[in-house]
Structure formats: structure tokens, C-alpha cells
Amino acid sequence: MKEAAALFSALSDETRLRILALLTHGELCVCHVEAILRMPQSKVSRHLMVLRHAGLVSWRREGTWIYYALPDPKDDLHARVIDCLRTCLQENPVIQADIERITGCLPSVGTCCDDSAPEERDKSKEAS
Numbered sequence: 001m002k003e004a005a006a007l008f009s010a011l012s013d014e015t016r017l018r019i020l021a022l023l024t025h026g027e028l029c030v031c032h033v034e035a036i037l038r039m040p041q042s043k044v045s046r047h048l049m050v051l052r053h054a055g056l057v058s059w060r061r062e063g064t065w066i067y068y069a070l071p072d073p074k075d076d077l078h079a080r081v082i083d084c085l086r087t088c089l090q091e092n093p094v095i096q097a098d099i100e101r102i103t104g105c106l107p108s109v110g111t112c113c114d115d116s117a118p119e120e121r122d123k124s125k126e127a128s
Contacts, residue, residue: 003055004077010054011081014094015039016047020056020070021095024086025102027069035105036098056081 010016018037022028028036034044048068051057055078058071073079089095 006054007056007077007081010050010056013047013050015043016051016056017085017089018095018098019044019047019051019068020085021089021092022098022102023057023068023070024082024090025099027067028102029065029067031065032102032105033068036101 011020015037019033022033022036030041030044030048033048034041037044048057048059051068052059055071055074057068059066059068061067070082070085073082090099
């Protein structure tokens with residue numbers, strides 16, 4: 001029963017629901033979640049930690065980047081929650097706006113966020 005309470009507690013926040021709804025569309029790096037939700041890294045990371053502790057997201061590290069995804073359901077309750085996220089929330093206008101921003105923020109070359117060093121970013125800004 002404690003696991004169910006932790007699960008529902010994690011679901012009781014609008015930002016966490018938005019993150020979970022995004023992850024129904026696939027794995028995302030923290031920087032992408034920040035860009036899509038238009039929130040600072042510290043706030044996004046705090047919410048992702050709550051979701052991790054509740055078993056609602058899985059993560060992996062690739063270099064300096066951390067990617068989050070929905071894990072395989074561990075029981076029937078978890079499976080039903082994930083199914084609800086895939087269906088029930090997708091018609092919400094806030095969720096729809098977040099989903100539309102996914103395409104605009106994902107890198108086209110397969111790199112995450114801005115992998116260039118600060119000096120390289122400054123040079124590219126000067127060149128434009």
C-alpha cells in the first residue's frame with residue numbers, strides 16, 4: 001500500500017504530470033524537458049527525482065547528459081497509470097502545447113542541447 005501512496009503522491013503535481021505526458025512520446029534529456037516546459041534545470045531535476053523515487057521514470061547517463069524515459073510497468077497499477085498518461089492527458093491544452101514543442105527542441109544532428117564549449121558558442125554568435 002505504501003508504494004501505491006507514493007505513486008499517487010508523485011502524480012499529484014501538474015509539472016510532474018506534464019513530464020510524464022512528455023515521456024509517453026519517448027526518452028528525453030533533462031535539457032529537453034527544461035526547454036519544453038520552459039522551467040529552470042533545478043525545478044525540473046527536483047520533479048524528476050520525485051518521479052524516480054516513485055518508480056515512474058527510469059534514467060540513464062550518456063556522458064554529461066541524463067536521459068529519462070518511462071520504465072516497463074512493474075505491476076498492474078503502474079501499467080494502468082502509464083496507459084492513462086498515454087490516453088487521458090493527451091487532450092489537455094497544456095499537454096498539447098508541450099508536445100508541440102518537442103519537435104522544436106530536439107536536436108537535428110543527434111547531439112544533446114548545446115554540446116559546444118562556451119568559446120565555440122561565442123564564435124558562432126559572432127559569425128552570424
